[in-house]
Amino acid sequence: MQAHSLSRGSIAGLPAGSGGALPALVLVGLFFVVPVVALLLRSVTDPEPGLQNYAALFGSGTYVRVFLNTFLVAAVVTVVTIVVAFPVAWMLAIMPPALGSVVFGIIILSMWTNLLTRTYAWMVLLQRTGVINRALMGLGVIHEPLPLINNLTGVTIGMVYIMLPFMILPLVGTLRAIDPMTLRAAALCGASPSQAFRRILLPLSLPGIAAGGLMVFVMSLGYFVTPALLGGTSNMMLAEMIAQTVQSLLNWGLGSAAAFVLLAVTMVLYAIQLRMVGARRLAGGL
Amino acid sequence: MRLILAGVLAGLLSATAAKADEMVFTSWGGTTQEAQTKSWAEPFAASSGIKVLQDGPTDYGKLKAMVDAKNVTWDVVDVEMDFAIKAAKDGLLEPIDFAAVPKADLDPRFSNEHAVGSFYYSFVLAWNKGVVSGEPTSWADMFDTKKFPGKRTFYKWSAPGVIEIALLADGVPADKLYPLDLERAFKKLDTIKSDIVWWGGGAESQQLIASGEAAFGQLWNGRVFALEKDGADVGVSWNQNLTAADVLVVPKGAKNKDSAMKFLAAATSPTGQAKFAEASGYAPINTKAKAEMPADVVKGLPDAHVEGQINLDMNYWAEHRDEIATRWYAWQTK
Numbered sequence: 016m017q018a019h020s021l022s023r024g025s026i027a028g029l030p031a032g033s034g035g036a037l038p039a040l041v042l043v044g045l046f047f048v049v050p051v052v053a054l055l056l057r058s059v060t061d062p063e064p065g066l067q068n069y070a071a072l073f074g075s076g077t078y079v080r081v082f083l084n085t086f087l088v089a090a091v092v093t094v095v096t097i098v099v100a101f102p103v104a105w106m107l108a109i110m111p112p113a114l115g116s117v118v119f120g121i122i123i124l125s126m127w128t129n130l131l132t133r134t135y136a137w138m139v140l141l142q143r144t145g146v147i148n149r150a151l152m153g154l155g156v157i158h159e160p161l162p163l164i165n166n167l168t169g170v171t172i173g174m175v176y177i178m179l180p181f182m183i184l185p186l187v188g189t190l191r192a193i194d195p196m197t198l199r200a201a202a203l204c205g206a207s208p209s210q211a212f213r214r215i216l217l218p219l220s221l222p223g224i225a226a227g228g229l230m231v232f233v234m235s236l237g238y239f240v241t242p243a244l245l246g247g248t249s250n251m252m253l254a255e256m257i258a259q260t261v262q263s264l265l266n267w268g269l270g271s272a273a274a275f276v277l278l279a280v281t282m283v284l285y286a287i288q289l290r291m292v293g294a295r296r297l298a299g300g301l
Numbered sequence: 302m303r304l305i306l307a308g309v310l311a312g313l314l315s316a317t318a319a320k321a322d323e324m325v326f327t328s329w330g331g332t333t334q335e336a337q338t339k340s341w342a343e344p345f346a347a348s349s350g351i352k353v354l355q356d357g358p359t360d361y362g363k364l365k366a367m368v369d370a371k372n373v374t375w376d377v378v379d380v381e382m383d384f385a386i387k388a389a390k391d392g393l394l395e396p397i398d399f400a401a402v403p404k405a406d407l408d409p410r411f412s413n414e415h416a417v418g419s420f421y422y423s424f425v426l427a428w429n430k431g432v433v434s435g436e437p438t439s440w441a442d443m444f445d446t447k448k449f450p451g452k453r454t455f456y457k458w459s460a461p462g463v464i465e466i467a468l469l470a471d472g473v474p475a476d477k478l479y480p481l482d483l484e485r486a487f488k489k490l491d492t493i494k495s496d497i498v499w500w501g502g503g504a505e506s507q508q509l510i511a512s513g514e515a516a517f518g519q520l521w522n523g524r525v526f527a528l529e530k531d532g533a534d535v536g537v538s539w540n541q542n543l544t545a546a547d548v549l550v551v552p553k554g555a556k557n558k559d560s561a562m563k564f565l566a567a568a569t570s571p572t573g574q575a576k577f578a579e580a581s582g583y584a585p586i587n588t589k590a591k592a593e594m595p596a597d598v599v600k601g602l603p604d605a606h607v608e609g610q611i612n613l614d615m616n617y618w619a620e621h622r623d624e625i626a627t628r629w630y631a632w633q634t635k
Contacts, residue, residue, distance in 0.1 A: 077631040084634075143452070144514050165498060248457070248499060248633040256630070261362040263458060264626055265391075270362075 051278065054271045061268030068272035078256065078273065085253040085277075088167065088242065089235035092174045096182045096231050097224055099175060104186035104223075109195075119187075126180045134241050137173045138164065141245070169245035170252075174235060181234065182227035189223025229288050233281050253277055324557040324564060327356040328379035331504060332527060333581060337379070337419075337568075340576035345567040351560045361388075364552055368393050373554045376561040377568075379419050382411065382546045383461060386619035389415035395551040401562035407569060410612065411586045416548035417569050418586025420577060423542035423603040423610070424462050427520045430534045432513040439540050441470040443517055444493055451516030454509045457499035459622075459629035461545050461613040463490070466519060469541055475611045483625065487632050510535060522603055526582030539606035545613045546586065578602065 058068050072078050103122075107115050125133070140146045143160040151157045163169055193216070201211040239254040246252070253273060261270040326342055328334040334357055342353035359378055365388075367373045380388070388394050394415040402417060411418030426437055432451060437443065443453050443466070455463045464481050467489040473482070490497075498515050500506040503524045509515040511533045522542070528535050549568060551561045567573050574585035575593035584602045585591065591599055599605065618625070 075627075075631075077627070077634055080634055142512070142514050144512050243501070249635065251630075251634050256634075259458070259626075259630065262360055263362075264623055265361055265365045266623075267362070267366070 054278075055275055057267055058271035058275050061271065068268045069276075071269055072272050072276065081251055081253055081256045082276075084250055085236060088170055088174075088246075088250060088252060089232050091167065091171055092178060092235045093228050093232045095171055095175045096178045097228055100179055100182035100186055100227065101220075101224075103179075104183050104190055107183070107187045108190035108193075122180050122183060125176075130177065131240060133177065134173055134244050137169070137176070137245060141169055141172065164245055165247040167246070167250050170242045170250060173241045173245040174238060177241060178231045178234065181230050185227040185230070186220065186223040189220050189226075193219045225288060229285065233285070236277060236281060322350065322560075323352045323354055324376040324560040325354045325356050325374060326377045326379075326564065327359055327375045329503075330358045331502075333503070333523070333583075334379075336577055336580035340580055341564070341568040341573050344573070344576075345564055348567075349560075349563060351563065353564065364388070365391075365393060368553050371554055373552045373556060375552055376555045376557045377564055378550050378552060379547050380416075380550055381460065382416065382548045382615045383618035383622060385416040385548045385550050386413070386615060387622055388550065389413070390619070393553055395553055395555060395558060395561075397551070397565065398558075398562045401559075402566045402569065406571065406587050406589045408586045408588055411546040411548060416550045417565055419547040419549045419568070420574075420581065420583040421544055421546040421586055421603065422583045423522045423539070423544050423606070424456075424466070424519050425522045425525060425542050426517065426538040426540070427510055427525045427528075428517040428536045429510050429513045429515075430536050432516045433536070436536060436538070437517060438538055439470075440466045441472075443519070444470045444489065446493060446496055449517065452496055452498045452514065453493065454498045454500050454506060454515035454518035456506075456519060457501045459626035461615065461618045462519065462543060464625070464629075465543060465611070465613060469611075475541070478611070479614050479617050481617070481621075481625070483628055487628070490632070507533075521583075523582040526601060539603075540609050541611060542603060542606055542609070543611050543613050544603060545615070 059066065061068070107118060110118065138145070141163040142148070143162075143164070145164075147163065148157075148160040152160065163172070197215055197219070198211055201215050202208075206214065237254055238252060239258065242250065242252040243255050257270045257273050260266050260273065326337070328337055334355065338353075338355060342355070345351065346353050356375060359380055361380070361384055364375065364378060364380075367375065385394070396414050397412075397417055404412065408418060408421075411421055426440065426443065428437060433449065435449070437449055442449055455466075464483065464486045465478055467486040468478055468482060469475065471485060471489040473485075498509060500509055500518070503521060506518055506520050507524050507528055510518050510520065511528060522537075525535060525537050529537075549565055551558060551565075555561055568577075569587055571585075571587050571589040571593055574587040574590035577583070578585045578590060579594055579598050582598075582601060584604050585594075591604070603610070
């Protein structure tokens with residue numbers, strides 16, 4: 016019945032012949048559009064109609080701080096992920112296909128391992144009494160344990176590790192599409208390797224970087240488990256704050272408002288990105 | 302749109318709701334819920350024929366959402382007592398049917414119109430003997446980084462405990478703790494902020510202390526009890542131990558209210574409480590339970606450490622929960 020009322024609304028505006036997409040549209044409507052609208056409604060009606068939740072949100076130093084921190088963490092993670100992913104993707108692109116698919120398999124395999132398990136593994140490695148600190152102290156490299164966990168360093172390491180495949184995959188696609196002859200041509204014209212990288216390879220791979228970077232950035236914004244376990248309270252991210260607001264303070268209105276603002280900001284970013292790169296190239300990069 | 306969503310949710314939820322001869326018990330998971338299952342749910346199911354389904358972990362946001370949507374799938378929920386008092390005020394709980402749940406032997410500190418005690422516990426000072434030289438004896442020692450260097454671990458969320466510990470360490474006498482001087486407490490906490498590692502759940506607190514990742518900590522006594530049982534090299538000070546309680550509540554509109562009340566009677570009975578205390582190291586809330594327990598278990602309970610024991614004021618917390626939490630997270634994220 017719900018599907019019926021929805022489909023009548025959506026089919027009217029569609030060109031003839033798109034009836035085959037109907038189930039997909041109903042699915043998107045039911046599981047994506049409806050919850051977002053419900054969220055928005057809740058943020059302006061709970062506990063009473065009005066904008067008081069948004070006023071509370073922006074009037075609260077805590078929330079503003081957590082917002083800024085969330086974007087800072089996402090930005091740092093994105094930049095580091097790009098820097099680490101680029102050489103890997105380049106190797107993959109120029110490797111013999113047989114070897115390439117093995118390396119590819121290893122990268123994909125890490126994605127199939129449970130997120131929580133991977134995060135706990137990092138805890139074991141990074142903590143003061145963890146493997147890395149013990150080894151470095153045993154070798155006499157350091158005398159005091161390095162602060163690798165419960166801070167931005169820990170969050171960045173844990174999240175970059177999780178995000179790498181999402182950056183590598185679109186990048187490999189873009190890099191493979193680049194004609195190797197362009198680089199050879201650059202070399203023949205006297206370009207040094209770094210010039211060839213800066214003026215040929217990098218500009219040509221930008222769509223892949225943009226596509227992967229956007230995905231990593233947006234995914235990072237909403238991350239919960241990894242920052243909660245590897246970060247400290249001074250780099251608390253928004254998802255954890257929202258969970259606290261809803262679970263322990265029972266303030267669904269404020270939690271919804273925070274979630275909606277995050278969503279809105281993400282969509283604005285996405286729109287800007289589409290404008291800069293162009294939707295088609297972005298999709299091609301993916 | 303809202304109606305559609307509510308309809309879909311209602312359909313999904315009612316598909317999982319318990320049948321008449323079943324009920325759902327929700328608690329915090331881990332060793333605590335295991336002990337509750339063994340000590341309460343299984344014997345109760347055997348004697349009453351009512352099957353007890355387990356769910357969890359307890360989530361206050363979910364509880365409120367269920368009551369608001371008038372589709373309650375939990376029948377008995379283990380919650381912290383300060384939350385229970387606030388939730389009753391907000392109309393989220395059914396009153397307890399004391400015709401079905403015998404009240405006479407229940408510790409009056411941990412029961413009221415809308416809740417009966419589940420168990421009570423103490424926050425104690427625990428440390429890793431392999432890392433710490435000397436013996437900390439009071440909360441003040443946890444703030445003395447010169448005498449006792451190393452990381453210290455405290456409960457991460459805004460809840461009764463850490464604020465009181467900071468005030469006690471700063472020299473506030475136990476009988477002058479309330480109303481809480483938040484300003485003073487946060488100022489005291491500032492002095493060791495960079496040395497604090499937070500624990501968000503019981504298992505994490507055990508891991509931090511057992512590995513020596515944190516030298517000291519404010520732990521639930523049952524978690525220290527379990528560490529000792531496992532042979533970990535931990536020290537514990539019961540001086541200034543702070544009591545708090547978990548209580549059992551029935552959410553408003555629970556579908557199997559009658560079964561729930563029968564379950565509460567079994568869970569709070571002397572036998573149910575004795576068995577749970579033996580399994581968990583937490584204290585019984587039925588005054589007759591101790592008679593049914595081995596002497597060495599009784600010795601390890603918060604009951605055996607009433608000297609210097611301080612009761613956290615659940616009513617004060619219920620009233621100021623939101624206000625304290627706002628300050629707490631503002632300070633923490635700074």
